[in-house]
Amino acid sequence: MTESVRHFDVLVVGAGPAGLNAAAAAASHGVRVGLIDAQPRPGGQVWRHDVAAPQPSPAVGVLATISQHGVEWIAQAQVVQAGPECLLAETAQGTLRLHYRALVLATGARELLLPFPGWTLPGVTGAGGAQALVKQGWPMIGKRAVVAGSGPLLLAAALTLKRHGAQVLGIHEQASSAAVRGFALRLPRWPGKAAQALGMKLQLAGIPYRGGSVVVAAHGDARLREVEIDGPRGRERIACDHLAVGYGLVPNTELAESLGCRLELAGAHPAVAVDAELRTSVEHVFAAGEALGIGGRDCAQVEGAIAGHLAAGHSGPARAVQRKRRHARAFAGLLARSFVLDPRIRSLADADTVVCRCEDVTLRQLQGFASARDARLATRCGMGACQGRICGAALAELDPACVESPGAGRRPPLFPARLATLAESFSNHSQGATP
Numbered sequence: 075m076t077e078s079v080r081h082f083d084v085l086v087v088g089a090g091p092a093g094l095n096a097a098a099a100a101a102s103h104g105v106r107v108g109l110i111d112a113q114p115r116p117g118g119q120v121w122r123h124d125v126a127a128p129q130p131s132p133a134v135g136v137l138a139t140i141s142q143h144g145v146e147w148i149a150q151a152q153v154v155q156a157g158p159e160c161l162l163a164e165t166a167q168g169t170l171r172l173h174y175r176a177l178v179l180a181t182g183a184r185e186l187l188l189p190f191p192g193w194t195l196p197g198v199t200g201a202g203g204a205q206a207l208v209k210q211g212w213p214m215i216g217k218r219a220v221v222a223g224s225g226p227l228l229l230a231a232a233l234t235l236k237r238h239g240a241q242v243l244g245i246h247e248q249a250s251s252a253a254v255r256g257f258a259l260r261l262p263r264w265p266g267k268a269a270q271a272l273g274m275k276l277q278l279a280g281i282p283y284r285g286g287s288v289v290v291a292a293h294g295d296a297r298l299r300e301v302e303i304d305g306p307r308g309r310e311r312i313a314c315d316h317l318a319v320g321y322g323l324v325p326n327t328e329l330a331e332s333l334g335c336r337l338e339l340a341g342a343h344p345a346v347a348v349d350a351e352l353r354t355s356v357e358h359v360f361a362a363g364e365a366l367g368i369g370g371r372d373c374a375q376v377e378g379a380i381a382g383h384l385a386a387g388h389s390g391p392a393r394a395v396q397r398k399r400r401h402a403r404a405f406a407g408l409l410a411r412s413f414v415l416d417p418r419i420r421s422l423a424d425a426d427t428v429v430c431r432c433e434d435v436t437l438r439q440l441q442g443f444a445s446a447r448d449a450r451l452a453t454r455c456g457m458g459a460c461q462g463r464i465c466g467a468a469l470a471e472l473d474p475a476c477v478e479s480p481g482a483g484r485r486p487p488l489f490p491a492r493l494a495t496l497a498e499s500f501s502n503h504s505q506g507a508t509p
């Protein structure tokens with residue numbers, strides 16, 4: 075295992091639309107920029123490499139700018155610990171110490187998965203999760219798939235599954251048809267989004283789209299056989315091979331939290347708090363994109379550019395796109411208002427439903443605790459491989475007592491890490507070095 079040290083004027087964590095635009099904007103001022111991501115290729119969630127499709131054109135443009143300006147791309151490196159002006163990242167070869175003068179956090183979001191009976195059966199994944207799998211070559215040809223949950227991501231997921239050969243049987247949106255209609259009527263304020271939505275609807279023509287329709291259970295033995303839906307037409311069972319179900323997104327705030335950045339609650343989940351110039355509460359640390367709250371790709375792009383310019387010390391070009399940012403962020407408000415979670419979804423899990431699948435903890439075992447911390451200490455819920463990224467968010471939705479107050483503190487490592495990495499970080503701590 076090797077250890078290497080790098081120094082940057084601006085370091086960007088996350089190579090999705092926000093991070094790519096931040097790196098391009100910062101590098102356009104001639105400063106030394108590093109861009110790090112846990113994934114092998116840049117693109118983040120929305121521009122994730124698809125084995126069966128070319129790179130989307132907005133991604134091609136920003137990637138060209140980045141390479142032209144000599145941004146150092148650090149792939150397959152996961153930031154596991156933060157310290158003052160230095161991050162520790164783990165790669166297949168060893169560890170990296172990344173020093174920076176300014177940092178941009180563009181860590182994006184993950185899916186909100188909510189438990190219901192059968193949700194851990196093989197054949198059930200998140201909606202975005204299914205999309206990510208098929209883009210990376212997971213076979214879907216001829217498989218009967220049901221897409222369910224909430225938000226515009228369902229259309230994108232259904233379309234990706236269809237393009238990869240799945241037979242999409244239906245899209246089941248938990249928000250009411252009236253709420254979805256209201257969303258569609260307001261969409262023309264964002265012409266790009268309206269065109270994108272229309273394009274997807276046309277390509278999905280013939281696939282039923284039902285509002286007010288909730289997956290209440292997945293049935294099967296060793297794998298999924300049927301999903302049970304509760305909708306305006308009553309209960310129905312649909313035989314299928316795959317269920318892709320997700321209830322929107324939750325910001326990834328762990329790195330910001332461990333740096334000491336102030337977070338604020340948006341509903342049951344924290345987001346990174348920033349001022350109008352996307353400065354966090356920690357000096358020289360900026361944040362952009364879905365880590366600030368769920369606003370979509372356009373919002374992530376413009377915020378990335380603002381944060382990148384400011385991190386490089388140039389406020390002029392950042393000011394020029396502030397109006398664009400406010401417009402893009404207004405879309406986040408529309409999303410949140412239109413796809414409010416139906417309360418019945420929070421009561422689908424029964425006492426035997428597993429909530430923490432890493433540590434095999436059921437809802438029964440989680441009942442009666444005064445806080446998420448108490449539940450964690452007594453049951454190990456959230457202490458497994460995902461470090462509470464899935465079950466922590468689910469528990470916060472299921473039990474208001476388990477909504478964690480932002481800033482409660484997060485201990486390293488941010489992700490499971492090799493013993494050698496831990497030894498590395500701790501040995502340096504004891505010598506007083508960072509992190």
Ligand SMILES: Cc1cc2nc3c(=O)[nH]c(=O)nc-3n(C[C@H](O)[C@H](O)[C@H](O)COP(=O)(O)OP(=O)(O)OC[C@H]3O[C@@H](n4cnc5c(N)ncnc54)[C@H](O)[C@@H]3O)c2cc1C
Nearest residue numbers: 088090091092112118119120153182202230363364370371
């Ligand atoms: C599974 C999924 C699928 C989605 N599919 C679509 C879609 O098809 N269409 C659409 O419009 N929107 C989609 N979205 C929404 C999408 O996330 C945003 O619109 C957009 O990608 C947000 O850009 P971002 O740059 O803020 O974050 P992201 O694109 O999420 O990028 C964040 C990046 O940060 C990296 N990262 C995070 N923490 C660390 C760390 N500690 N160390 C190293 N790297 C780190 C991640 O690997 C990731 O690549 C999807 C979201 C998810 C979660």
